Each structure stands twice: as C-alpha cells, then as structure tokens.
Amino acid sequence: MTTTRKIRLAALLSVMGPGIIAGLSDDDPAGITTYSQLGAKFGYQMLWVLVLSTIALVIFQDLGARIGVVTRQGLIGLVRQKYGARSGTLSASALIIANFGTLTAEFAGIAVAGELFGISRFITVPAGALVVSFLVLRGSFANVEKVFFALSAIFISYIVAGFMAHPDWGQAARGVFVPSMPFTHDAIYLATATLGTTLAPWGLAFIQSYAVDKRLTRDDLKLLRIDVWTGSLLTGIIGFFVVITCAATLNKQGITDITDASQAAQALEPLAGTLAKALFAIGLVGAALLAASILPLSTAYSVGDLTGQPAALDDGPKEAPLFYATFGVMTVLASGLILIPGLPLIKVLVFTQILNAILLLPLLLFMFGISKDERLMGEFASSSRMRVVYGAIIALVATCVLALLWFSLKG
Amino acid sequence: MRAMSADTISLMSAPTKKPIARVVNTVERAVGRRDLVLARKGVRDSVVSLAGLLGCPVTNEDGREIGRLVDVVVKHGQDAYPPVSGLIVKVGLRRSFIDGARIAKLERHQIKLSSTTINLTDYKRRSDESLLDADVLDHQIVDVNGLRVVRSSDLYLAPLDKEIRVVGVDISFVTFLRRIFPGALGRRATPQHVLDWATVASLADTSGVVKTSGSKTALSQLRPADLADLIEDLAGREQSALIEMLDPELAADALEEMEDEELQGLLRGLSEGRAAELLSRMEPDESAEVLRDLSDEHREDILKAMDTKMAKQLRQLIAFDETLAGGIMTTHMVFAQENDTCGEALARLVENRDRDISDGVVIVDSKGKLVDHIQIIELVAARSTALLSTLVGPPYPTSVQIDSPLEEVIEEFSNNRGASIVVIDEKGKPVGRILADDLVDALKPEEQHGLSKGTGALS
Numbered sequence: 001m002t003t004t005r006k007i008r009l010a011a012l013l014s015v016m017g018p019g020i021i022a023g024l025s026d027d028d029p030a031g032i033t034t035y036s037q038l039g040a041k042f043g044y045q046m047l048w049v050l051v052l053s054t055i056a057l058v059i060f061q062d063l064g065a066r067i068g069v070v071t072r073q074g075l076i077g078l079v080r081q082k083y084g085a086r087s088g089t090l091s092a093s094a095l096i097i098a099n100f101g102t103l104t105a106e107f108a109g110i111a112v113a114g115e116l117f118g119i120s121r122f123i124t125v126p127a128g129a130l131v132v133s134f135l136v137l138r139g140s141f142a143n144v145e146k147v148f149f150a151l152s153a154i155f156i157s158y159i160v161a162g163f164m165a166h167p168d169w170g171q172a173a174r175g176v177f178v179p180s181m182p183f184t185h186d187a188i189y190l191a192t193a194t195l196g197t198t199l200a201p202w203g204l205a206f207i208q209s210y211a212v213d214k215r216l217t218r219d220d221l222k223l224l225r226i227d228v229w230t231g232s233l234l235t236g237i238i239g240f241f242v243v244i245t246c247a248a249t250l251n252k253q254g255i256t257d258i259t260d261a262s263q264a265a266q267a268l269e270p271l272a273g274t275l276a277k278a279l280f281a282i283g284l285v286g287a288a289l290l291a292a293s294i295l296p297l298s299t300a301y302s303v304g305d306l307t308g309q310p311a312a313l314d315d316g317p318k319e320a321p322l323f324y325a326t327f328g329v330m331t332v333l334a335s336g337l338i339l340i341p342g343l344p345l346i347k348v349l350v351f352t353q354i355l356n357a358i359l360l361l362p363l364l365l366f367m368f369g370i371s372k373d374e375r376l377m378g379e380f381a382s383s384s385r386m387r388v389v390y391g392a393i394i395a396l397v398a399t400c401v402l403a404l405l406w407f408s409l410k411g
Numbered sequence: 412m413r414a415m416s417a418d419t420i421s422l423m424s425a426p427t428k429k430p431i432a433r434v435v436n437t438v439e440r441a442v443g444r445r446d447l448v449l450a451r452k453g454v455r456d457s458v459v460s461l462a463g464l465l466g467c468p469v470t471n472e473d474g475r476e477i478g479r480l481v482d483v484v485v486k487h488g489q490d491a492y493p494p495v496s497g498l499i500v501k502v503g504l505r506r507s508f509i510d511g512a513r514i515a516k517l518e519r520h521q522i523k524l525s526s527t528t529i530n531l532t533d534y535k536r537r538s539d540e541s542l543l544d545a546d547v548l549d550h551q552i553v554d555v556n557g558l559r560v561v562r563s564s565d566l567y568l569a570p571l572d573k574e575i576r577v578v579g580v581d582i583s584f585v586t587f588l589r590r591i592f593p594g595a596l597g598r599r600a601t602p603q604h605v606l607d608w609a610t611v612a613s614l615a616d617t618s619g620v621v622k623t624s625g626s627k628t629a630l631s632q633l634r635p636a637d638l639a640d641l642i643e644d645l646a647g648r649e650q651s652a653l654i655e656m657l658d659p660e661l662a663a664d665a666l667e668e669m670e671d672e673e674l675q676g677l678l679r680g681l682s683e684g685r686a687a688e689l690l691s692r693m694e695p696d697e698s699a700e701v702l703r704d705l706s707d708e709h710r711e712d713i714l715k716a717m718d719t720k721m722a723k724q725l726r727q728l729i730a731f732d733e734t735l736a737g738g739i740m741t742t743h744m745v746f747a748q749e750n751d752t753c754g755e756a757l758a759r760l761v762e763n764r765d766r767d768i769s770d771g772v773v774i775v776d777s778k779g780k781l782v783d784h785i786q787i788i789e790l791v792a793a794r795s796t797a798l799l800s801t802l803v804g805p806p807y808p809t810s811v812q813i814d815s816p817l818e819e820v821i822e823e824f825s826n827n828r829g830a831s832i833v834v835i836d837e838k839g840k841p842v843g844r845i846l847a848d849d850l851v852d853a854l855k856p857e858e859q860h861g862l863s864k865g866t867g868a869l870s
Contacts, residue, residue, distance in 0.1 A: 072646040073551075077562065081549045085462070085564075085590035088549070215643075217676035307584045308551070308562025322584075 018210040019061065019224065022203040023231025024152050025291040026057070027238050029109020029284050030102065031197045032155065033349040035239045036264045038190050039246025041256045042182075044168065047175035047243055049191045053198035054236030056393045060364065061228045063371055063382075063390070064204045068211030069221050070380045071370075074305035075208045079366045082373065091366055092306045096326075098201040098359040099299045101352035103334040106295065108345045109288035111338050112261040113281040122339060128285075129335040132293045133327075148293070151286020155238050157279060161271035162241035165248035172244050185407040192400040193350050196357030198235060199397075204363060206298045209305065242267075259346060292331075300326040358401050364394045447607040448492060448571060449579045458567040458578065459517050461543055462590045463598030469500050469509070469522045477529055478502035480522060483543045483568070484511070484534070485577055491609040494574040498522065499534050499542070508534035517568060517575055519598055541613075543577070551649050552580060553612040555630055558637055560644040563613075565590070567605065579605040580613075612653065631661055639668035642677070651680040654689070663692035674701050679709070687716035690725070696741040696849060699728035736820050737813040739853040740834045740843035747772040747799055749782060754795030760787060773833065773841050774799055780839040784808035784831075808833050813842055817853060820845060 038046055064075070071078055076095065080088030107125050114124030181187045207228060210216075216224055246267045250258070258264050265280035272279045300323045307322060317324040338345070368390045371382040382390065448454045461483060468476045478500040486496040498509045508531070515525035541547060543566055554561050564587035567579040583604035589596070612630055630638070638657075642665060645653055654662050654677065666674060666689055678686045678701065690698040690713065702710050702725060710729075714722045724742055731737035745763055747756045756772045772790070774782040783803045793802060809823050809832040823832055824847070834843045 072650070080562070081551075084549060085587055089588070089591050215673060215676075217672060218679060219675070307587070308564075308582065309559075 017227065018207055019065070019228035019231035020234065021149070021231070021290070021294065022061065022206055022228075023233075023235040024149065024155075025287065025294060026198055026200055026203060026235045027152065027155050027242075028102075028106060028197075028287045028291040029112065030105035030349045030353050031235075031239065032242060032284065032287070033109075033258070033264060033346060034190065034193045034197045034353050035242040036246045036250075036267065037258055037346075037350060038194055039243035039267075040250040040258050040263075041186065041190065043247040043251045044171040044175035044244065046181055046187065046191065046194075047172060047240065048177070048179045049181070049194050050198070050236065050239050050243060051176055052396065053195050054232065054239070056195070056396070057199045057203075057235060058229055058232040059389060059393060060199060060204055060367065061207055061232050062225060063367055064208040065211055065224050065228050066221065066380055067367065067370055067377070068208035069216050069218055069224065070378065071376050072212055072215075074212055074302060075205045075363070075367070076302045077305040077308065078370055078376070080306060080308075082370060082376070083366065087366065088306055091362055092302060094359040094362050095201055095205055095302050096299055096330075098356050099295050100330055100334060101355045102200060102202060103292060103295045103330055104337050105349050105352040106288040106292040107335045107338040108348050109284050110292075112345050112349075113284040113288070116261055116265060116277050116281045125335050125338050128289065128292065129331050132289060132296075133331055136293050136297060137327075148286050148290035151282055152290050154279060154283035154286060155242075157268070157271060157283070158238055158241040158245055161268050162245045162248075164270040165245050165267075166270075167244040167248035172247075176240075185404075188400065188403045188407055189354065190350075192357045192404050193353040195397055195400055196355070196360060197353040198239065199360060200356050201360050201363050202295055202298055204367065205302050206294065209298065209301050213301070245270075259344075261346070264346075296327045296330045299330055300324075354404070357397060360397055361394070361401065364390075364397065368394060447609055448569075449605060449607040454569045454571060454578055458569045459519055460598060461566040461568055461577075462548060462564075463519060464517070464522070464568075465544055467521050467598075469498065469524065471524050471529060472515070472527045474523075477524070478507070481506055482545055484508070484540050485543060487539050487541065490576070492571055492576040492578055493608075494576045495568065496540060497534070500531075502531060505531075506534065507531035511575070514575060517570075520595075547613050550613075551646055552582075553630070553641055553645070553653065554582070554606055554610070555612060555633070556606070556610045558633070558641065560641060562587075577608050579607055580611050581605050612656070630656075631658060635661070635664035636668045638665040642666075643669065643673055650677060654681060655685065659688055659692055663689050667693050667697050671701060671704060675704055678705065678713070683712045683716040686713045691717055691721045694741055695724060695728055695743055696739060696843075699725050699738075700733075700852075703729050703733070731813070733853065734817050735813070736811045736815040736817070736834050736845060737843070739817070739820075739849050740813075740845045741849060742843040744841060744844060745772045746841075747774055747785075749774060749776070749798065749800040749803060751799050752795060753790045753793045753797050753799060753802070756785070756799060757787075757790050757795070760790070770830070772799075773844075774803060775841065778840075781808075781810060781833055781835050781841045784833060810835050810841075811845075812837070820850065821854075824850060 035050070038050070067075070067078070073081070076088060076092045079091045107128060110124050110128040111121035114121055181191065211224060246264075249267045249270065250256070250263065255263055255266070261280070261284075262277060265277045268276035268280050303326045304320070304323055309320075337343075338348075368387070370376060371390065372387060374381045464480055464483070467480050469478055469480055470476050480498060481501050482499040483495055484497040484499065485493040487493050495511045495514070497511045498514070500507055500509055509524065509529060513524045513526060513529065514522060516523040536542075548563055548566060550563060551560050552563050553559075561582045563580045564583055565581040566577055567581065568575055569578045570576075571578060581604065586604075589599070633641075638661070642650060642653060657665070666677070669677070678690075681689075690702065702713065705713070714725065717725070728737070728740075728742060733739065743763075745756075745759050747759065760772065771784055771786040773784050776782050785799065785802050789802055809827045809829060811820055811823055811832055811834055813834050813836050815834075820832070824845075831844050831846045833841050834845060836842050
C-alpha cells in the first residue's frame with residue numbers, strides 16, 4: 001500500500017500549481033498597485049472589499065476547475081457550443097480585451113520596477129517582451145516558470161512587513177467585518193478595481209483550459225481543488241497584508257495618493273529599510289514576467305478554443321498560425337503601448353483592472369449558465385444553493401460597475 | 412528525360428515526410444468518392460445554411476407567418492444523409508413541433524409549408540432523432556478523413572432523394588465569423604471548408620446513440636491507434652457518444668491503445684453495461700489493470716454487469732499484485748492435449764484468431780499440468796493428422812510461479828530470450844502467459860501525472 005501512497009503524493013505535487021500560479025499572478029503589478037492604493041487611500045476601512053473579492057475568487061476558480069474537468073472543454077468553446085456564434089465571439093472578445101489590458105499592466109509593472117533603479121522603460125520593456133517570448137516559444141518555459149514563481153513569491157514578504165509596521169489590528173478587524181465605505185467616485189473606483197484584479201477573467205479561463213489541456217480527470221479534481229483554494233486564499237492573504245502595510249505606513253504618514261512606484265515601495269521600509277525599493281522591484285518583475293508569459297499563451301489557447309482547434313506549442317507556426325499570431329500581436333502591442341511617452345503608469349495599472357471587472361460580467365454569466373446545465377455537468381451541476389451564491393457574486397460585480405458608471409456620468 | 416525522371420523521384424519521395432502509417436482517404440475507400448453527394452453539382456448549388464435559417468419565418472401556404480424556426484429535427488437511420496423529420500417553431504411563446512412532411516420549400520430566408528392549417532404539437536425527443544442546433548451545430552464532430560476533432564461552424568441542408576437532408580458540415584472559421592453578422596450577410600451559405608456528412612461522425616443525441624450508418628462504416632476503417640487518438644481528443648459527453656456508436660469489438664481494440672488514466676475517465680462516462688461489455692472484449696490483463704485502479708464501488712458495478720465467468724477471471728487477476736507474475740499475465744490461452752492432432756489444434760487457434768496472442772497452443776496432460784507450448788509455425792509445418800505428442804520435446808517453455816516477483820520474470824525472460832513465458836499455479840497447472848509486451852507495460856515507468864501530460868499548450 002505504500003506504493004499507492006507514494007503515487008498519490010507525487011500526483012498532488014504535480015497537480016499543485018495551476019491554482020497557485022493563477023493566485024500568485026493575481027498578485028501581479030496591477031494587483032499590488034491596486035491593493036496599495038486601497039490601503040493608502042482608505043486605510044483599513046475597505047478591507048472587506050478584498051475579503052469579498054477573495055471569496056468570489058475561491059468560488060469561481062473552483063467552478064472553473066470543475067467545468068474543465070467535467071466537460072473537458074475550454075470556457076470559450078463551451079460558450080460557443082451552448083450559446084452559439086455571437087455569444088462565443090462576445091466572450092472570446094471580452095477575454096482578449098481583458099487579457100490585453102492585463103498584459104499591458106504587466107509591462108507597466110516591468111517599467112515601474114526598472115524606473116525605481118533609474119533604468120529607462122525603453123530598455124526594460126522591450127527586453128521583458130523578448131525574454132518572455134523567447135522562453136515561451138522555445139519551450140523551456142517550465143523551468144523558468146519556477147524562477148519567476150520564486151521571484152513573485154517575494155511579495156510574501158508583505159506579510160512580514162505587515163507585522164513589523166505595527167498595524168492597528170482592531171481597526172483591521174473592523175475593516176474586515178464591518179462593510180463601510182465613503183460613497184465617492186474614488187472609493188467605488190478602487191473597489192471595482194480590487195474586484196477586477198482579484199477575480200481576473202484570465203484566471204478563470206486559465207484554470208479551466210489547464211484542466212482540459214492536462215487531461216485531468218474527476219479523480220484529480222480533489223487535488224486540483226486543494227490547489228485552487230490554496231492559490232486563491234494566498235492571493236487574498238497577500239492582498240490583505242499589502243493593504244494593512246500601506247494603511248499602517250503610507251496612510252498614516254498622509255500619503256493617500258500613490259502617483260509613483262517609489263511611494264508604493266516605501267510601504268516595505270519597516271521590513272527592509274533602505275532595501276525596500278529593491279525588494280519591491282524584484283517582486284514586481286518576477287510577478288510581471290510570470291503573468292506576462294502565461295497571459296498570451298492562455299489567450300492564444302482561448303482563440304484556438306473558439307475556432308474549434310485548440311493549438312499547442314508542439315505545432316509550428318504553419319500548423320497553428322492563429323495561435324502564434326495571437327501570441328505575437330498581444331505581446332508587441334501591449335509592450336508598445338507602455339512606451340508611449342508620458343503615460344501615467346500607475347493609472348494604467350489600476351485602469352486595466354477596472355476593465356477586467358467590466359469584462360468579467362459576461363464571462364461570469366456564461367459560467368453560471370454552464371454550471372447549471374445538467375446535460376453538460378451531469379452530477380456536478382450546481383445546486384440551487386450554489387446558484388444563489390454565484391448570482392450574488394455576479395450581482396456584486398454588476399453593482400460596482402453600474403455605480404462606477406453612474407459616478408463617471410455624473411462627472 | 413533525365414531531368415524529368417529526377418523530378419518524378421523527388422515528387423515521390425516527398426510524401427515520406429508525413430507519417431506513412433496514417434491511413435488517409437479511408438472514406439473514399441469505404442464509400443467511393445462518386446457516392447459523396449457534395450461532389451454533385453446539383454446538390455452543391457441547392458444547399459441552404461442551417462445557421463442562416465434559424466430564427467427565420469415559417470409560413471403557411473398563403474404566405475402567412477406561423478412562427479419562427481428554433482431548431483431542425485433529423486432522423487438517424489440507415490441513410491448516410493439523415494432526413495429532416497420535423498421543425499421546432501416558436502409560435503407566440505410556445506415551442507411547437509411541425510412534421511417534416513409539411514415542408515413545401517426550404518429557402519434561404521424562410522420555410523414554406525404545404526398546407527394552410529398546421530397541426531402544432533409539443534415536441535418530445537425520440538431516441539433516433541437529434542436537434543441540429545442544440546446537438547450538432549458548434550459541437551465537436553469527428554472528421555474521419557482528416558483524423559481530427561473539429562467544431563461544426565454550419566450545417567448544410569439540401570433536397571436529396573425526395574427529402575430534405577443534411578449533406579455537409581462546414582468547419583471553417585470564416586463561416587463561423589459570418590454568422591455573427593445580422594441579416595442576409597449572416598444567412599448566406601458560404602461553403603468554405605465543407606465536409607460531406609458521410610465522412611464525419613456527429614456524436615449528438617440525448618441517449619448518446621447516433622445510428623449514422625455512413626459514419627459507422629467510415630470509423631470502422633480506422634486503425635485502433637488512430638481511433639484511440641480521436642477518442643482522447645473528444646470532450647466528455649461526445650466521447651461517451653462515440654464509444655456507444657462504435658462496434659464493440661473495434662471500440663475494445665481502441666481502448667486497449669489508450670492510456671490508463673484516460674481510460675479510467677472514459678469508463679466513468681459509460682453505463683456499467685457498456686463498460687462491462689467492452690472490458691470483456693479487451694485482453695484480460697489490460698482489463699484487470701484498468702479495473703484495479705477504479706474505485707471499489709465502480710469496479711463492483713462493472714463486474715456485476717459482466718458475464719459471471721468473465722467476472723470471476725478478472726477478479727482473480729485484479730487480486731494479484733502488479734509486482735507479481737500473476738498481476739501482469741494474460742489469462743487467455745489455447746489449450747490442447749498430447750493426443751489431439753495438429754489439425755485440431757490449428758482449428759482451435761483459428762477459432763480464437765481475433766485474439767492477437769494466439770501464437771501457439773499450450774499442451775497439458777490429463778491432470779491439467781503444463782507439458783509444452785507449441786508454436787503455430789510447428790503446427791503448420793507438421794501433417795494435420797499428426798498427434799501433438801510427436802511435437803512435444805525440448806526446448807520446453809520457460810515457466811514461473813504465479814506469485815513470482817517481477818524481477819524473477821525479467822530474469823527468466825533475459826535468460827531464455829523467448830517471446831513469452833508460461834505462468835503456472837502451485838499444482839503446476841498453466842494459468843496464464845506473460846508476453847514480452849506485458850513485461851514492457853509493467854516496466855514502463857509510471858506516467859508522470861499532471862504537468863508532463865497534455866498538449867503542452869499551457870506550459
């Protein structure tokens with residue numbers, strides 16, 4: 001019996017990953033910047049938004065994993081099959097735009113990190129794009145992925161920094177459990193961005209296509225769920241500590257509007273002192289490269305899913321032109337956009353996450369529809385209780401988006 | 412002349428770049444190219460796009476609109492091109508069924524019916540019917556010619572043999588994009604990359620069984636290994652549907668070619684009855700290996716649905732540890748006794764010819780103990796009236812005990828350089844054989860799970 005136990009452990013270790021990758025990539029430059037803004041501007045008050053976002057992330061990542069394992073189809077292909085050509089194209093477009101926005105944010109993160117050391121973005125961004133393309137297309141991605149992974153794990157240092165900054169735990173607890181917020185444009189804007197960066201569209205499509213691509217079976221589902229839950233909760237925990245660190249340092253010092261990266265890096269000073277900048281920059285680059293290598297891949301996969309011929313890296317450009325075109329166009333355009341002179345990077349980072357939240361709506365609705373389809377999901381179809389939960393989360397995202405729209409129109 | 416012949420040679424050698432083993436044009440062989448209706452000009456010119464028709468008005472004889480088209484029902488039977496058996500039409504808020512016999516004309520923008528008063532009934536799915544929009548359009552289908560799984564972008568209908576039938580499937584992305592546009596632009600039939608219906612296997616139906624004779628013939632021409640690839644490429648429900656529609660013997664062959672993990676997932680999607688049927692037809696050692704990895708409950712359900720004799724045999728095999736001889740052996744053997752004739756032995760082998768391991772007979776004495784293993788070549792060379800006892804003699808077959816560890820089996824194999832060894836129980840009775848390929852399977856390192864599998868599209 002020891003042999004089977006050994007095999008189980010090996011299986012766990014190798015399945016472990018996609019959920020955690022998706023989770024840590026949610027703590028990408030856009031995520032860290034958004035959480036920093038949330039803490040700097042509103043202190044502990046809006047921690048509950050992050051808590052809700054994390055719950056939403058756990059629930060929908062779990063659903064995505066389940067849909068992938070049970071139907072053995074990617075999200076976009078499934079939408080096309082169930083809802084037809086227009087819905088399929090709509091969901092694919094939403095995903096492409098959201099992923100493009102997020103990829104832009106990753107390159108913005110690389111630019112921000114470089115500028116902390118005084119290196120021009122005209123050097124760092126093209127270099128980042130080249131490194132990512134080379135590694136992914138040459139297929140040596142799996143090993144390098146681990147390096148990026150380790151670099152982005154630097155953000156776990158926020159947990160230590162959080163304790164060293166001596167935050168007001170009472171107020172933090174209040175922020176977690178008592179939902180309150182100023183009814184202003186800024187508050188709604190950051191709440192929406194927090195939702196959009198935590199429950200990112202690409203993560204949902206990624207976890208599902210991962211399950212399909214790796215041919216995970218229903219037996220693997222338990223392990224995959226452990227992984228997804230771990231990854232999602234880790235995202236929330238890191239986010240929580242970023243917010244309280246910024247609340248205890250920046251907000252306390254009266255820096256309530258982060259306009260450049262060195263301000264965001266200051267939050268790490270209680271931990272790292274003068275090394276804060278370096279620590280922040282390394283984490284930023286690691287997370288950005290990790291996400292920037294997965295995003296175009298995941299998008300290209302979804303496009304292939306729409307056409308009905310999911311392509312793979314094993315195919316050459318001739319066999320899978322659409323796959324390589326998607327990959328190339330996304331990377332070139334996203335990195336090119338960041339090179340527009342005078343672009344306010346921090347604003348770009350947060351804005352792309354607003355876009356995420358908006359584009360999330362159709363995707364969540366489709367996932368909701370698929371989850372209750374018994375012909376597709378069989379015994380795994382969602383119960384009426386879960387449908388209420390899914391509905392509530394979708395309503396929450398819709399409320400944020402509508403409130404933001406109202407504020408924007410009001411001027 | 413010299414230059415020309417050089418050209419010819421290079422042309423001939425060029426195709427070797429592609430794997431030679433791949434069987435292409437299977438359908439042309441099975442059906443004959445001329446029989447594919449899409450090749451006929453009359454049919455090609457009269458096709459109507461199904462995707463374009465959906466949502467279009469359905470009018471009665473007077474030209475008055477009755478409702479809008481929701482779906483088209485086709486009946487699967489012996490025909491290679493399934494005829495339309497009815498329409499599902501939205502009349503007011505209600506979905507009603509209109510019998511296919513009422514259709515007078517199918518146009519690009521509307522469907523005209525042949526009478527003024529139409530009988531509207533509620534539609535109930537019948538097992539031999541499928542709905543073209545709900546079950547086939549945008550779903551995965553198997554392109555048997557191209558050996559791949561694709562999504563259908565559009566279906567084409569055309570009058571053929573006095574009925575309106577599905578004649579082709581469009582799988583092009585351009586056609587898919589066309590459907591996004593509203594109005595006439597989106598409705599036009601734009602045959603881009605169209606597969607003849609007889610060359611695809613559509614896997615749609617509630618019951619999972621589609622009896623499309625055309626696809627069945629086409630699929631039966633495939634090699635088991637190619638079929639296994641196709642099965643692995645399909646999504647859950649479609650995958651089960653394909654297995655259900657295959658000839659069980661062919662399906663069992665294909666299943667033997669599949670990875671264990673994949674096979675377990677597949678079995679979960681099948682009914683116990685079907686799973687039992689397929690596993691019974693597979694080589695016992697392969698069946699046992701898969702069954703061993705299933706959950707206890709699922710395994711019991713399948714074994715219960717099996718023939719009791721087969722179930723008993725498999726239970727025995729499952730009970731053996733995979734690291735012992737009994738756990739990797741196959742129990743299928745052809746027995747004979749010393750006083751049988753060569754002719755009888757050969758006839759027995761021919762009876763079992765669909766088992767690919769029937770390479771000889773195992774000779775046992777009156778108590779059932781192992782005497783010898785005689786190769787088929789020796790039987791062929793001898794006179795058919797000769798007794799088997801005349802062939803018995805050294806070299807005697809290598810044998811191992813049923814509980815011998817794997818290391819010992821390997822040892823025996825490498826000492827004797829044979830293609831197989833016989834496994835005997837404690838009384839010396841042969842209970843199975845281990846063939847070289849069983850040993851290869853047993854020695855193959857456990858497939859690394861998760862990250863190393865899959866197409867590699869996602870790291």
